[in-house]
Amino acid sequence: MKYKMKQKQNQQIARITESTLVVGADIAKRVHVARAVDFRGIELGKDCVFHNSQEGLTKLATWMKELGQAQGKTDIIFGIEPTGHYWFPLAAFLQNQGIQFVVVNPHHVNKTKELEDNSPTKSDYKDAKVIADLIRNGKYSEPKLPTKEYAELRILMNLREKVSDNLTQAKSRIGNWFDRFFPEYASVFKDWDGKVSLMTMRAFPMPADIVAKGARDVLAHWRTEVKRGIGIKRAEALYAAAAVSIGLTEGVVAARMELSTLLGQFDLFNEQLEAIMAKVMEILENIPGTAEMLTIPGIGVLTVAGFLAEVGDLNHYDHGQQIIRLAGLNLMENSSGIRKGQTGITKRGRSRLRAILFRAIMPMVAKNKEFQALHRYFTTRRQNPLKKKQSLIALCGKLIRVLHTLGTKQREYNALDVIGPVRQAQLQHVRVKIVMGIVHIR
Structure with a gap:
């Protein structure tokens, strides 16, 4: 059944009843402020100022429970604006206390x-x-904080991204060094990171x-270390380049x-990346559905690991459309009266997840026959043809829905299931038109 955002919104509004104590908090690095209202918006009690410590969080939980008892509230819902990372310990603490934790869009x-x-x-x-x-x-959502292997996976993939950035920076600095002290080196070794x-x-x-x-x-x-693939010609070319080098000759001790x-x-960064990916592979082996997702032609370990790190347990999602909204890939209408503006994507979601999917889909339209056919159909169909991007x-x-299906149902990739009978008929119609067009041109 297709996921309906309107239905979800109604469920969230119905969740707030006369017996619900609604608490909102502004989160900072050290000191937080919380205020409580009832289902009509009437403020209850005084505000609670608490510190980001065990004592402070215990004070918050006690304040909410005592206020709820004093006001005859049997249910508590606590929410924050998720800016920064300071709210993670608070969320884990309240969930362990059995208090529902939600977030609102900044x-x-x-x-x-x-x-x-x-x-x-603006104030706290x-x-x-x-x-x-x-x-x-009802303008809130329930965060799906990763647990167990999904928490490990998110930390590792975030760490991998940071180490990769550091490695790229180190490579750029080495290139900068050659530009100053040995500009001719690239004429001998096209890739300086080879063994020789x-x-x-x-x-x-x-x-x-x-x-x-x-x-x-x-x-x-x-x-002494390389026996084949290298000879005197390469050594002489390097000697000739060094003999006429225009590189700097001052400060050579510091340059070395x-x-x-x-x-x-x-x-160091290469060793760290290898260690991280070895641990990622170990974790993926323990997550059901991972092997099935890797059967998709054009999808590799990095894509699946990054996808699961951002999304978490796929069984928490009833439909792939929920993940599409999480990524900010859901469509945004821009119209008023008779004016019809351009339709785009909201980008209100996890930007890292969007980047992972976009980087994955680029080679897929070249290597995966089904996605290649769909891409051709979308860009050449008669009604509403899409631009390439x-x-x-x-x-x-589409990739999100495929990954969700394979991961939850734990079945291997099937080309016919991906396209479906309706789309297959449309693709066949497009192929016939293309062939007829070529014949007509000839």
Whole structure:
């Protein structure tokens, strides 16, 4: 059954009853502010200022329970605006206490804060009340905090991204070093991160070192670890480039230390990436449905690991459309009266998840026959043909639904199921038209 956002909204509004204590809190790094209202928006009791510590969180839980008892409330719903990362320990603490934890969209808080006092003023005290009002009106969502292997996977994939950024930065700095001290090096070694090149950089970093050694001694050093694929011609080319190098000749002691340090960082980050991916592979083996998702042609370990790290347990989602909304790939209408504006995507979701899907779909339209056929159909159909990027975004949604189905039902990829009988007939019609067009041109 297709996921309906309207139905979900009604369920959230119905969740707030006369017996519900609605608490909104503005989260900071050290000190938080919470305020409580009833289902009509009437503020109850005084505000609660608490610190980000065990004592402070216990104070908050006690305040909510005592206020609920005093006001005759049997149910508590607590919400925050999820800006930054400071709310993670609070969310885990309240969930362990059995208190429902929800979040409101920061855009909603920013756009509705003037309804409170007809003023653009912003403060922790005011924001807490605005958040509570949004919750009682059903404008909230329940965060799916990752647990067990999904929590491990999210941390590892986030760490991998940071280490990859550090590795890219180290590579750029090494390239910068060559531009200053040995610009001609790239004419001999197109890729400086090969084994022979790295041996050269560690043993003979400066052009003068290579000239002093000579081509045969350089080759002899290479042969200590590499027996094939390298010969005297490469050594002579390196010697010739070093002999006429225009690289800097001042500060060579510091230059050697700089390159040695950069190579150490390069080795360290590569080792860290290997260790991270080994752990990721170990975790994926324990997640049901992972092997089935990897049967999709064009999908690799990084895509599946990144997808599960961002989404969490697929069994928490009734339909792939929920994940599409989580990624911010759901469509956004822009029309008024007779005016019909362009339709785009909301981008109100996890940007990292969108990036993972888009990077995955690019090679899929080239290697996966079914997605390639769908991409061709979307861009060439008679009614409402899509631009190439629009088609790729639409296929990202298709990929989400395929991953959700394979992951939850634990069945392997089937080309016929992906396209379906209706779409298959449409694709066949497009193929016939293309063939007839070619015949007509000839």
